[in-house]
Amino acid sequence: MGVLILGAGLCGLSAAHHLQKDWTILEKNLKVGGLAGSDRVKGFTFDKTGHLLHMHHPYTKGWLIENLLKDKLLHLKRDSWIFSNGVFTRYPYQANTFGLPPKVVRECLVAFLQARDRGLKPVKDPSFERWCLQTFGKGISRYFMLPYNSKLWRIDLKKMTTEWIRDFVPIPSREEVLYGALTDQKKFFGYNATFFYPKEGGIQGLPDAMAAGLNQSRLFLNTQAIEIHWERREVAASDGRSYPYDWLISTIPLHELLEKMRPRIPERLDRARGEALKYTVVYNLNLGLSNPKPTDKHWVYFPENKFRFYRIGISSNFAPALALPGTSSYYCEFSRRKDESFDEKGMFDHVISMVRELGWMRPVDEVVVARWLRIAPAYVIYTKKRRKFLPEAFEFLERQNIISTGRYGAWKYSFMEEAVLDGKAAAERVLAAGHATPVL
Numbered sequence: 001m002g003v004l005i006l007g008a009g010l011c012g013l014s015a016a017h018h019l020q021k022d023w024t025i026l027e028k029n030l031k032v033g034g035l036a037g038s039d040r041v042k043g044f045t046f047d048k049t050g051h052l053l054h055m056h057h058p059y060t061k062g063w064l065i066e067n068l069l070k071d072k073l074l075h076l077k078r079d080s081w082i083f084s085n086g087v088f089t090r091y092p093y094q095a096n097t098f099g100l101p102p103k104v105v106r107e108c109l110v111a112f113l114q115a116r117d118r119g120l121k122p123v124k125d126p127s128f129e130r131w132c133l134q135t136f137g138k139g140i141s142r143y144f145m146l147p148y149n150s151k152l153w154r155i156d157l158k159k160m161t162t163e164w165i166r167d168f169v170p171i172p173s174r175e176e177v178l179y180g181a182l183t184d185q186k187k188f189f190g191y192n193a194t195f196f197y198p199k200e201g202g203i204q205g206l207p208d209a210m211a212a213g214l215n216q217s218r219l220f221l222n223t224q225a226i227e228i229h230w231e232r233r234e235v236a237a238s239d240g241r242s243y244p245y246d247w248l249i250s251t252i253p254l255h256e257l258l259e260k261m262r263p264r265i266p267e268r269l270d271r272a273r274g275e276a277l278k279y280t281v282v283y284n285l286n287l288g289l290s291n292p293k294p295t296d297k298h299w300v301y302f303p304e305n306k307f308r309f310y311r312i313g314i315s316s317n318f319a320p321a322l323a324l325p326g327t328s329s330y331y332c333e334f335s336r337r338k339d340e341s342f343d344e345k346g347m348f349d350h351v352i353s354m355v356r357e358l359g360w361m362r363p364v365d366e367v368v369v370a371r372w373l374r375i376a377p378a379y380v381i382y383t384k385k386r387r388k389f390l391p392e393a394f395e396f397l398e399r400q401n402i403i404s405t406g407r408y409g410a411w412k413y414s415f416m417e418e419a420v421l422d423g424k425a426a427a428e429r430v431l432a433a434g435h436a437t438p439v440l
């Protein structure tokens, strides 16, 4: 069997691990890990924004946490917050309005109770905006859900669908919302209440450990797939070689895979793909500051427009070894559409002034290191066009023995554990199909 895997992110590495033999990986970068990778800059270790390991599935917990990384990990309780109306409140906003100005709490509570009184009868295929108003009421929607998500997704929320919310937007009960308005409720909500994180070296430790168990001679780094000759089942790569395959497991972004297909994909799909496959770009500013531990928080969401970023995380609070002794490190995330420009210098000044205003940087403190990172695609945008396009595209690809999977291959909002499970599932499908031609 000859299986060619495009991409050595978590999904591609997991596919190779589960295939065990007769696989080849092409990875365009110089190291494995993809988005779950880390870079070392002037003694600081920076992930590609925050990358925290949330584990739910016994299989991945057993393999990755108990077996592969074991005592190299810290297990932490999430300490995440929202900053709005001049105060910090606990995540998620909808269950923790305690501490906000009384007028805001009243507006959130009254509208939430009215919405609940109307009932959660599902509107057929609501937009995200309509879903928020129906589920949380006007107050919570106005102060958090709509401004925060507009900042993150950069599209009209009336045009966005709701398939993605599953684990990502907690829906508290009536009692929890009331209790969280009256008291500093410490109950954990959502899919990421606790997380694992490597003690040293950032999240790169995970893909590195996965890759260490693989046959290195079949892992081609610095080798980019350039063209997919799908009729003759061969990939032309940047090293000048052609890689034949029986099955292609592609974990590269779906829009890039489709662009690389030679001959071109059927005209109808080719015409539809631009509108169907929209995404945001994240501009991430990593900072190392000379002051140690200005706060215990792990990360904070910023719904208000005064703050141009949507989230700041304090990475040295996940693992102190990420920063130099006596310093602290951060990631600040801004979102843009792919056609929007971004003013790095202006936004750097903005971050520094806001970090000072939050009290995390005193006048004597200095920026030890700063680096920008552009992540594209970052979040795929859920629309009706995406929903219609994907099954047709996957059906066409699978007829050519191509499985497009992982966060960007499947064109979805998902986390690291899911990428690992996606790679496993792809390998199992190929093994079940059974194949015999080795990749050269």
Ligand SMILES: Cc1cc2nc3c(=O)[nH]c(=O)nc-3n(C[C@H](O)[C@H](O)[C@H](O)COP(=O)(O)OP(=O)(O)OC[C@H]3O[C@@H](n4cnc5c(N)ncnc54)[C@H](O)[C@@H]3O)c2cc1C
Binding pocket: 006, 007, 008, 009, 010, 011, 012, 026, 027, 028, 029, 032, 033, 034, 035, 036, 048, 049, 050, 051, 052, 053, 054, 223, 224, 225, 226, 251, 252, 253, 256, 282, 375, 377, 378, 379, 405, 406, 407, 408, 409, 414, 415, 416, 417, 419
């Ligand atoms: C801002 C942000 C924050 C996140 N935070 C978290 C978090 O806290 N916790 C969590 O669990 N998940 C988080 N995620 C999600 C997580 O990063 C992904 O789910 C996971 O890393 C996806 O792995 P993958 O292998 O599917 O894709 P990728 O990591 O994108 O891997 C694809 C690989 O393909 C390679 N490639 C691309 N094109 C080519 C080509 N032409 N030829 C060869 N190789 C190519 C790339 O270099 C890359 O290595 C976050 C994502 C983002 C955007």
